[in-house]
Amino acid sequence: MFELLEKLCMTPGPSGCEKQIRELIEKEISPFVDSVETDVMGNLIAHKKGNGKKLMFAAHMDEIGLIATCHGEKGQVYVAGLGGVDPYASLYQRVQFLNGAQGVVAPDGKADLLKDLKLGQLYVDVGAKCEEEAKELVAVGEAGVFVGDFYEQNGCVISKAMDNRVGCFVLMEAIRRMKKHQNDLYFVFTTSEEVGLRGAKTSVHTVEPDYAVVLDVTRAGDIPSAEKVALEMKKGVVIKVMDRGFIAHPIVNDRMVTLCKERNILYQMAALANGATDAGAIHLSGGGVPTGCIAFPLRYMHTTGETVAKSDIENAIDLTTVLIEEGII
Amino acid sequence: MYLSELTKLPGVSGNENCVRSFIKEKVEPFCDRIEIDSIGNLLAFKKGYMDTGKTLMLCAHMDEVGLIVSRITEEGFLKFKTVGGIDPRVLVSKRVLVGNKQLPGVIGRKAIHLLSADERKQAPKVKELYVDIGAKNKKDAEKRVAVGDYIAFASRTVTFGDNLMKAKALDDRVGCSVMLELLKEPCPWDLCFAFTVQEEVGLRGAKVCAKRVKPDLALVLEGTTCSDTPGTDVSGVSTRLGGGAALSLIDGATVYNRELVLKLHKLATDAGVTVQFKQTATGGNDAGAIHLASGGVPTVSVSIPARYIHSPSSVISLSDYEAVRETARLLMQEVDNV
Numbered sequence A: 001m002f003e004l005l006e007k008l009c010m011t012p013g014p015s016g017c018e019k020q021i022r023e024l025i026e027k028e029i030s031p032f033v034d035s036v037e038t039d040v041m042g043n044l045i046a047h048k049k050g051n052g053k054k055l056m057f058a059a060h061m062d063e064i065g066l067i068a069t070c071h072g073e074k075g076q077v078y079v080a081g082l083g084g085v086d087p088y089a090s091l092y093q094r095v096q097f098l099n100g101a102q103g104v105v106a107p108d109g110k111a112d113l114l115k116d117l118k119l120g121q122l123y124v125d126v127g128a129k130c131e132e133e134a135k136e137l138v139a140v141g142e143a144g145v146f147v148g149d150f151y152e153q154n155g156c157v158i159s160k161a162m163d164n165r166v167g168c169f170v171l172m173e174a175i176r177r178m179k180k181h182q183n184d185l186y187f188v189f190t191t192s193e194e195v196g197l198r199g200a201k202t203s204v205h206t207v208e209p210d211y212a213v214v215l216d217v218t219r220a221g222d223i224p225s226a227e228k229v230a231l232e233m234k235k236g237v238v239i240k241v242m243d244r245g246f247i248a249h250p251i252v253n254d255r256m257v258t259l260c261k262e263r264n265i266l267y268q269m270a271a272l273a274n275g276a277t278d279a280g281a282i283h284l285s286g287g288g289v290p291t292g293c294i295a296f297p298l299r300y301m302h303t304t305g306e307t308v309a310k311s312d313i314e315n316a317i318d319l320t321t322v323l324i325e326e327g328i329i
Numbered sequence B: 001m002y003l004s005e006l007t008k009l010p011g012v013s014g015n016e017n018c019v020r021s022f023i024k025e026k027v028e029p030f031c032d033r034i035e036i037d038s039i040g041n042l043l044a045f046k047k048g049y050m051d052t053g054k055t056l057m058l059c060a061h062m063d064e065v066g067l068i069v070s071r072i073t074e075e076g077f078l079k080f081k082t083v084g085g086i087d088p089r090v091l092v093s094k095r096v097l098v099g100n101k102q103l104p105g106v107i108g109r110k111a112i113h114l115l116s117a118d119e120r121k122q123a124p125k126v127k128e129l130y131v132d133i134g135a136k137n138k139k140d141a142e143k144r145v146a147v148g149d150y151i152a153f154a155s156r157t158v159t160f161g162d163n164l165m166k167a168k169a170l171d172d173r174v175g176c177s178v179m180l181e182l183l184k185e186p187c188p189w190d191l192c193f194a195f196t197v198q199e200e201v202g203l204r205g206a207k208v209c210a211k212r213v214k215p216d217l218a219l220v221l222e223g224t225t226c227s228d229t230p231g232t233d234v235s236g237v238s239t240r241l242g243g244g245a246a247l248s249l250i251d252g253a254t255v256y257n258r259e260l261v262l263k264l265h266k267l268a269t270d271a272g273v274t275v276q277f278k279q280t281a282t283g284g285n286d287a288g289a290i291h292l293a294s295g296g297v298p299t300v301s302v303s304i305p306a307r308y309i310h311s312p313s314s315v316i317s318l319s320d321y322e323a324v325r326e327t328a329r330l331l332m333q334e335v336d337n338v
Helices: A002-010 A019-032 A131-137 A162-177 A198-207 A250-262 A310-326 B003-008 B017-030 B117-121 B138-142 B170-181 B204-213 B258-270 B318-333
Strands: A035-038 A044-048 A054-060 A065-071 A076-082 A094-097 A102-107 A122-125 A143-146 A151-153 A156-159 A184-190 A211-219 A237-242 A267-271 A291-299 A306-309 B033-036 B042-046 B055-061 B066-072 B078-083 B095-098 B103-108 B130-132 B150-153 B158-160 B164-167 B190-196 B217-225 B245-247 B275-277 B299-306 B314-317
Touching (some): A002 A019, A002 A156, A002 A162, A019 A035, A019 A044, A019 A162, A019 A184, A054 A162, A054 A198, A065 A131, A076 A131, A156 A310, A162 A184, A162 A211, A162 A291, A162 A310, A211 A250, A211 A310, A250 A267, A250 A291, A250 A310, A291 A310, A306 A310, B003 B164, B017 B042, B017 B170, B042 B204, B078 B150, B164 B170, B164 B318, B170 B190, B170 B217, B170 B314, B190 B204, B245 B258, B245 B318, B258 B275, B258 B299, B258 B318, B314 B318
Parallel strands (some): A054 A184, A054 A211, A211 A291, A237 A267
Antiparallel strands (some): A035 A044, A044 A184, A065 A076, A065 A143, A076 A122, A094 A143, A102 A122, A151 A156, A156 A306, B066 B078, B095 B103, B095 B150, B103 B130, B158 B164, B164 B314
16 A cells, blocks of 8 residues: 555655646546546646535645756756755755766865755755766756655654655545545645645635645654654644644544544644645635644655654554545535 | 837826827827726727637736825925836935826935945935925925926937937837837737736736726736846846847746747748847736736737836837837737738
């Protein structure tokens, strides 16, 4: 089952350049839905017809990455971040551009590696001898993602892009498993979340849902460097009460809590001061959309070592499936 | 070309009336319909020569960065706030025009010999500055100025050097001027020339107009940073003066559709128009609002490089101006093929 998650994580899809990941998701879910379309922003919008109210599920399929902005005389490829790229986490990482070229993130002469490191002081070394050669390999505007393989150990999965291929995976699994459904269902795999919830803004406008549920990762609170929040790995699927971008609507949250209790699905509630998801854009669209967020505790966000517990993922699949099957009436 | 006239008009964000009136008069003879919407955008509509049902929106903002009077001191000096992104270092000793009556004034700060050692090391803060309109006292000043009056830079528009122009408000009167030059250009699609307000304070006019127009494709004509000057590392050079029209692949508000941008780049290059890519990822313009409007709008940005942008003396190359205009013209002609 987790082979699909591995495939999702290994398929590149930096913000604004989600073609490859979108095609993979489309191929996997098409047999289980009535129609699939791609909108102007590149969002993948799948529809499963139903009689009840419109319920939209949203998981962003983009991941953080880098984009080439200019070149240096010695063959450096200077880059900007697509999304929240931490310069320290990027240092000496390998980058794969969408055209296949690879390189290593290296500091230029002005970088202070111990203090206030900035992305502008880093470049990608693609092994070019001069500016022309570098341009040939990686043109301005070419986007790339960090390289980081997928590994399973002790009930955990570790990879780059777990944010938010886990969300995509959970939603895809639930779509595959659903045996019945109550609502008129829209499954949206959104784009450009990491640069400002952009795909969510346009897709929710198109779908005009009555209710929405967002699936995304959230920072685990059970590591020494974490802020103090009651949010632990292997303690179940997370039902968010609030984060920096939204406060969950009680109709949606009560429904999810009730279903977890009825079906004995392990869950934990989370109230967070930080973090934001597509829910921030969706709940304020039109005249407002009652919105909830199903989340998964994740350690080391926006690094190539993003770690999630398999049991939390399975709990999330169970909740999402039962929510689809029983619906929000 | 109306660029010289346009740059002389005051039009600080929220106070675009002079610019709008000027533009309205120029577009009226060439458009089928003109609307001024609730926020103040001027929308000029023109039928295409084919019946495609599609709309191409060209967009440039009328507003410029400037100041606004926040308080009048007992001595008759004007305290102010900035409107839009202004580096306070460019303000000291600059000439300004206050209010609709264009009252002359000059921006002052405590003299250098009175500054403490610490103060000398720091950039001036807006709250330390004031506009001197030569008033005797508060009462005298209040006869001519009120809190809330807008303050625009006073700056002559001159051409100099290698086909360069220096003026205030080139961002984005260049876009306005280009659009006025293209009013008669044939286009198969229906056209909307959108002259927007309040871009400099958060793309506010564009948010309103994109939802109203619902275009199938949008072209944003803009001014952008140009730091091809001493002291800038290569990774900080966004555009080069004289390097042609700058096409954006990414900025702080938009990840552009790369295929669309590359098509426009090729279209221009094949036609012998000089173009460059903007090489930094910062900043943002009306495209940020437009591409996310309603269900999403395919959007491209073509900008003119402007040195010392957002200052009273920004500098452009008139050859870049022509490149921006010709790139826009090509898109209008070939809109079916991009």
